[in-house]
Amino acid sequence: MAGYCGKFLRVNLSTGEIKEEKLDLAMAKKFIGGRGLATYILSGEIKPGIDPLDSANKIIFATGPLTGSRAPATGRHMVVTKSPLSGTVASSNSGGFWGAELKRAGFDLIIVEGKSEKPCYISIKDGAAEIKDAEKYWGKLVSEVTDGLVEESGDPKCRVLCIGPAGEKLSMLAAVMNDTYRAAGRSGVGAVMGSKNLKAIVVRGTGRMVPAEPEQTKKVLEEVRKKIKENDVTAKGLPTYGTSVLVNVINEIGIYPTNNFQKSYFETADKVSGEALAEKYLVKNMACYGCPIACGRYSKVGDVEGEGPEYETLWAYSANCGVDDLAAVIKANKWCNEYGLDTISAGATIACAMEMYEKGIIKPDEIDGPPLEFGSSEAIVEWSRKMGASEGFGAKLALGSYRLAQEYGVAELSMSVKKLELPAYDPRGVQGHGLQYATSNRGGCHVRGYMISPEILGIPEQLDRFSLEGKALWVKMFQDLTAVIDSLGFCLFTSFALNVDDYTDMFNSIVGEEWEPGRLLEAGERIWNLERMFNLKAGVTPESDSLPKRLLEEPIPDGPSKGQVHRLSELLPQYYKERGWDEQGIPSGTRLSMLDIA
Amino acid sequence: MVVEVKLFATFRKGRFKEREMEFSEGSSLGDLLKRLKISREEAGLLLLNGQYASWKDKLTAHDVVSIFPSLGGG
Structure with missing residues (x-):
């Protein structure tokens, strides 16, 4: 059972019941872990049409099979729930140390359901969990809560994930913070914690992850670390x-x-x-x-x-x-x-x-x-x-x-x-990236398929940012690969130096599989389609695969990209076709069967 | 002819942020890099008036050249 812990926690805040459940390993691998696996669980356990701030919503804190491993930059976890901001599936990624600590405590993920009557927090120490009173932390700022809970636990090595007052007040922009400064920032996931009166999750673990193939892992990781060390972006720029x-x-x-x-x-x-x-x-x-x-x-x-x-x-x-x-x-x-x-x-x-x-x-x-x-x-x-x-x-x-x-x-x-604010790149001057904004399963987001990499930075190759040619396929590939990276538990920045072969080698040696890179990418595509299906069932229609009117109609008024508008109407049909979806943007039965999620 | 040169990130160390430089007619971006002692491999991103450029591209009067090392992030 290398890579995965093989068990997870289910915490019901309405009843106070905490259950340890066995992970269905075949299912976990089918969706890799992290973002993919948590989306699969969420899709099966909640009705997509529910009010995200109702106690019927669930919030899942999930790690990937490589989170907390010796592979580089694997301190990532995902917060997956239905977003109160966009009504889509929300899967916000965060770094720091909290995710790795959860693995060391023996759990792949935590499913939190129901609603506590009073402010509470969850405390986890090496396989044991309890729900505790958080009345005195309610209303407190993130650094105060973090410091207070570390002190209360009596263990300076414990890791704290929490919400600030914004989450308590159900702000649609509320983040779930961890390690004081890291944020699962987007989609208002902090409000879902707030709606459940859940202020924090404190974790401490002392377990160690042993790879399935220790010798092979050592060899693969040496190679991968060398690539990161020799890459200009990961070794110098960042x-x-x-x-x-x-x-x-x-x-x-x-x-x-x-x-x-x-x-x-x-x-x-x-x-x-x-x-x-x-x-x-x-x-x-x-x-x-x-x-x-x-x-x-x-x-x-x-x-x-x-x-x-x-x-x-x-x-x-x-x-x-x-x-x-x-x-x-x-x-x-x-x-x-x-x-x-x-x-x-x-x-x-x-x-x-x-x-x-x-x-x-x-x-x-x-x-x-x-x-x-x-x-x-x-x-x-x-x-x-x-x-x-x-x-x-x-x-x-x-x-x-x-x-x-x-x-x-x-x-x-x-x-x-999809009501999620756009990030820091004007898509009018970078066409593929704009298509990615329009089709991202969580709305206006840059890290579901970072087309800035090929269209601006020339990684892995330089594409013409104004051209539409081939962009639909590039976007699809980047989206699928990103789903893989997120679900494995890696930081996305590793992809400036690594490629899908590297991720496959690390997955195989740590988890103990013999997958081809294509199988991992297919899992990425499966995750993408699963998220799309959740959104459609939640009533987020393909009409929302769009961009603000300004970006489609008003040319950039000044600077080096002057005169450009985004040409989404030309790109979107190509994208649906590359995805194997019908002209309305609905995944075809054939494609879903092929991906084994029909 | 005079062109405006903007340097970014690590290229500013020991050089400058922004400066006007004089070149003879027919000079290329490669000549400019040579004068700044920046190798072609180091120059991750070259922009000529905000558009991608190659070291082979010729300079013309009043061009704005921006030079970045290999960068990433977001």
Whole structure:
């Protein structure tokens, strides 16, 4: 049973019952683990049409077969549930150490169901679990809860996953935080924990994972580590400047969304870039479990310090809000971490509110905080705090840009897909990436098939970013491969240096299989189709495979990508065809049978 | 002719952020790299006026050249 622990926990918060259940190993392998396996369980155990904040929803914390192994960058876990923000399947990925600790405690995953009457937390120590009172932690910030629970456990080595006040207040943008600074950020997964009165899960484990083929594993891992060490991106770019090294690249190409995607070039981007961060505020680099890349940053401005900001956060709060004040971005990031908010959606929602304010749709007299003006440092910091606390007008922002804009009758000003705010790349200047936004199973997301890699960075090969040729197939392949990487328990950044053969070799030697790379990719495709079927049954129709009107109709007004719009209507039919779906975007019975999920 | 050169990430160390440089007519991006002591292999991403370029491309007056090492992230 190498790779997998072979058992999982089922915690019912309504009854207080905790059960240890045996993992169906054949089923686990069919869906790999992590994201795939948890989606399979969720699909079978909840009715897709339910209200995500109802106690009938379940939330699954899942590791992959390689999470916590000796393979590099395997500190990842997934939080899988039905998203309150988008109504789609939510599977948010996080790094740090918590996932690896869960494996060491002896469990592949935890299924949490029902709803506790009072605030509670789950404590797990080497195979034993209990539900404990969390009354005194309710309302507390993430760092306070984390420090408090570590102290209460009496074991400084335990790992804490928790929500902040945003999750308690059922903010649609609430993240599930772990190890203080890491976030399963997207899709509002923190609100599902909040709806169950579940404040935290504390884990401590001392077990060791033994690979199925120790000698072969050693050989394979040596080879893989060498590749990571010799790759320019994983050995130099990411360790030196972190993810925010991308700020200047994406801006110079003219796809850096500015002022809520009204422009795509930010004149003063260099003041809020990875280079500027390293020069002014960087304290040290940080690494997750078993990671040789160490892209994490720890920064400090006055008495505000902590991990981040990452590239996406820098963008959401700087260019997208028109702010070139790096200190203010670090402060806004800090509020997001403490209140437990997704920095992409939080920054993007403030940007949307700023455009509505600029256009006179939101009136000065209806807001109880700083004017929502593009370029205002004060606005991004204070409105982040108010969103986190759901205080005053902040409570409206806490529901996300789509619900905010829709309330005022201007839903088209929300730069989102399936109600999930778009990240830091204007798809008008990078066609494949735009197709990926439109078709991602969780909505406007960049890490379900990171087409920036081939279309901008030239990895594994340089594609013409404006061309449509072959893009549908590239998107499909990247989406399937990403499902594999997520489900195995790897950090996606390993894929800058590794390919599907490397992942297959590691899977085979650690789990003890003799799979061909194609079989792993087929499992990725199976996971993708399973997620699609969940969404369709949940009422998320193919009409939502779209992009905001602005990106389809208004050409980029300035910069190196001037004049471009996204050509989704040409790409989408090709994509459906590559996926083996019908013209309406419904997976065909034949394809589902082929993938054994009919 | 004068072209504007922008350097990013590690290329700034010991060099500069942004500078105007003088080249003779017919010079290429390769000549520019040579003058900056950046090898073709090191130059992960070359942009000429915001569009992808190769070291073989010729420079013209008032071009904006951006040079990045191999980068990734997100």
